[in-house]
Amino acid sequence: MANSAENGSDKQRQLDPHRVDPEGKLTTDQGIGVDDTDNSLRAGERGPTLMEDFHLREKITHFDHERIPERVVHARGAGAYGHFHVYDGSLAEYTAADFLTDPSLSTPVFVRFSTVAGSRGSADTVRDVRGFATKFYTRQGNFDLVGNNMPVFFIQDAIKFPDFVHAVKPEPHNEIPQAASAHDTLWDFVQLQPETIHMMMWLMSDRALPRSFAMMQGFGVHTFRLVSAEGRATFVKFHWKPTLGTHSLDWDETQKIAGKDPDFNRRDLWDTIEAGHYPEYELCLQLVPEEDEHRFDFDLLDATKIIPEEQVPARPVGRLVLDRNPDNFFAETEQVAFHLGNVVPGIDFTNDPLLQGRLFSYLDTQLIRLGGPNFPQLPVNRPVAPVRNHQRDGYHQSDIHTGRAAYHKNTLSGGCPALAGDGAGPAPGAFTHYQERVDGNKIRKRSESFQDHYSQATLFWNSMADWEKAHIVAAFRFELGKVETVPIREGVVDHLNHVDHDLALRVAEGIGVEPPKPSNTPNHGRSSPALSQANAPRESVRTRKVAVLAAEGVDSADIASAADALTNAGAVVEVLAAKDGTIQAGNGASVEVTRAMSTVASVLYDAVLIPGGAESARTLKSDGLAVHFVAEAFKHGKAIGAVGDGIEVLERAGLPGVAYAGNGDGTRSDRGVVTRRGPADDFAPRLIEAIAAHRHWDRDRDAVPA
Ligand code: HDE
Numbered sequence: 001m002a003n004s005a006e007n008g009s010d011k012q013r014q015l016d017p018h019r020v021d022p023e024g025k026l027t028t029d030q031g032i033g034v035d036d037t038d039n040s041l042r043a044g045e046r047g048p049t050l051m052e053d054f055h056l057r058e059k060i061t062h063f064d065h066e067r068i069p070e071r072v073v074h075a076r077g078a079g080a081y082g083h084f085h086v087y088d089g090s091l092a093e094y095t096a097a098d099f100l101t102d103p104s105l106s107t108p109v110f111v112r113f114s115t116v117a118g119s120r121g122s123a124d125t126v127r128d129v130r131g132f133a134t135k136f137y138t139r140q141g142n143f144d145l146v147g148n149n150m151p152v153f154f155i156q157d158a159i160k161f162p163d164f165v166h167a168v169k170p171e172p173h174n175e176i177p178q179a180a181s182a183h184d185t186l187w188d189f190v191q192l193q194p195e196t197i198h199m200m201m202w203l204m205s206d207r208a209l210p211r212s213f214a215m216m217q218g219f220g221v222h223t224f225r226l227v228s229a230e231g232r233a234t235f236v237k238f239h240w241k242p243t244l245g246t247h248s249l250d251w252d253e254t255q256k257i258a259g260k261d262p263d264f265n266r267r268d269l270w271d272t273i274e275a276g277h278y279p280e281y282e283l284c285l286q287l288v289p290e291e292d293e294h295r296f297d298f299d300l301l302d303a304t305k306i307i308p309e310e311q312v313p314a315r316p317v318g319r320l321v322l323d324r325n326p327d328n329f330f331a332e333t334e335q336v337a338f339h340l341g342n343v344v345p346g347i348d349f350t351n352d353p354l355l356q357g358r359l360f361s362y363l364d365t366q367l368i369r370l371g372g373p374n375f376p377q378l379p380v381n382r383p384v385a386p387v388r389n390h391q392r393d394g395y396h397q398s399d400i401h402t403g404r405a406a407y408h409k410n411t412l413s414g415g416c417p418a419l420a421g422d423g424a425g426p427a428p429g430a431f432t433h434y435q436e437r438v439d440g441n442k443i444r445k446r447s448e449s450f451q452d453h454y455s456q457a458t459l460f461w462n463s464m465a466d467w468e469k470a471h472i473v474a475a476f477r478f479e480l481g482k483v484e485t486v487p488i489r490e491g492v493v494d495h496l497n498h499v500d501h502d503l504a505l506r507v508a509e510g511i512g513v514e515p516p517k518p519s520n521t522p523n524h525g526r527s528s529p530a531l532s533q534a535n536a537p538r539e540s541v542r543t544r545k546v547a548v549l550a551a552e553g554v555d556s557a558d559i560a561s562a563a564d565a566l567t568n569a570g571a572v573v574e575v576l577a578a579k580d581g582t583i584q585a586g587n588g589a590s591v592e593v594t595r596a597m598s599t600v601a602s603v604l605y606d607a608v609l610i611p612g613g614a615e616s617a618r619t620l621k622s623d624g625l626a627v628h629f630v631a632e633a634f635k636h637g638k639a640i641g642a643v644g645d646g647i648e649v650l651e652r653a654g655l656p657g658v659a660y661a662g663n664g665d666g667t668r669s670d671r672g673v674v675t676r677r678g679p680a681d682d683f684a685p686r687l688i689e690a691i692a693a694h695r696h697w698d699r700d701r702d703a704v705p706a
Contacts, residue, residue, distance in 0.1 A: 158357015553615025
């Protein structure tokens, strides 16, 4: 077994001996050959089953015990392996962690993405926070960065977590609704606990509907400490920024996807890794010197606050690439055990009361979930750094510790394992807790510096583009529209009025609540451009899925030229027709159909293309599925391309306010609808540009009946 992290495959080499392939003959758990696993042993062909059938008993007993408790939160997830590289050695000034300071190291990682509220079998595309938990298998031991895709949290103190989770989970009397925050108990909690308001703004924004795990940011949320080899500490916030930019689905689309493909995000992660389009993220750090702790108008220890990037830039320091799918969901993704308390020398905690409570919870929860104290020995959890200590026994102990002495100090095992150093003080390679001076009275009280719950919610609102604001208003209206208790709706509108008066008016109008009077805390007018997804990178179509709608008589050259350009740019092109198999193109060529249209839907694609061909266009125009496909893609703001006769299908779909290319016009691109009648070299590049833009929200989408 490898003991160092010289390169990213060390973890994979460590996993190798644990991988069991299915080749060979069937046996029992005891290795005894089995020649019939379809019939139990009985006395006579129609007689009673015999107790002595050890194969039957073992098979059923194992089956009966196949489930473990799902995670109390973040039950639904998907994971992948990868590796992390730091760019250079410049962080040595701040931290002793070698995976953050030695650019020659490739540190293996396992990442698990998750939703929070839903149970294990719930849909991926619900409105929720996404977990983004990373286990770094460093040479100095495991470091777990257990973050979310939103930089703040609902509550400030861990003691409120059970209350919050009980409020957001399905209601206890009827276990409804599944994986949804749109119900009375959550909003009752919110209106009584105004510290939630900033996070609720994020939750009602498009951030809660990521297009893919590779298109969302990650945040460590809390302020942590980096500690240098000399013992000097610097506050730090961790950020992951995806190379593909931060992009989201449309709310109407997410609800439809939840039925058409509940595994949408999980499948995307799996498929893109299999296709070699590896998800990539840049690690960025916001560093704040200890002496600047009180320089801000919020408290660094308050997890409901961000440090605006315009105030403290997020410095790019390294890159994470996810390049390998697990072999077995249960063994790896389900059994991986993250713990905020897994830190390596050079990274330490702060007094954030949310962080401090989490330090207790993660280890505790694994004991019930994984059934005992030896879960760090599970292959996915094992560090690549050597593990030696006097912890012994317990359920599922799978190491065989040799020697007589399971205590420290000892002479009988030669004093081993020995302490790092001489035991007289900090030793190189050992974890030394940062020596923060602490002085205070024992008290149950929130600090005054934690009391401003609105300013940053306002900052977030002010930073949104108009379409982002419209989505937030629609989300509040949807969620509160599901709340049956009118005073709860009113209570929330009252809080929103402290965030922004216009926001409160717009929400109130949609949910039958009296419009509030302007509050006595007017909008401060500040904004932070880094918060808006309108400013996310939009250069790439990598991993974007494009549906080509076709029927007999299609112009296969149109398909080929667009497909080549799109595939070369990293997109995935699928030809959809009424039936599986092949169709005959206008020139007699045969075109392979990737999927029958009835097995998919526009919501599973990022763009749609209708090639030319009079007969094909005629067929598609009279096929309700195809027409709906186009109209729905338009409604969700997606890029749409059409060539020649294919434009008629767009016309049939009745896309409001769209200008199509005329004869002799060349390519025309109108808010993401790209058309050409005659030959035009720039058609594919302009379609690619329209897809890379992600969505075209500036269309008249509401009028489309899809
Ligand atoms: Fe968690 N959280 N959490 N959480 N959390 C868990 O641990 C908890 C919080 C996060 O993919 C549990 O193994 C408390 C913030 C992720 O396996 C549990 C508090 C953030 C995951 C737990 C918080 C997170 C979890 C459930 C308030 C973002 C999934 C199963 C003090 C920074 C990890 C488990 C995975 C999972 C407790 C708040 C992120 C019960 C008490 C803030 C990504 O231990």
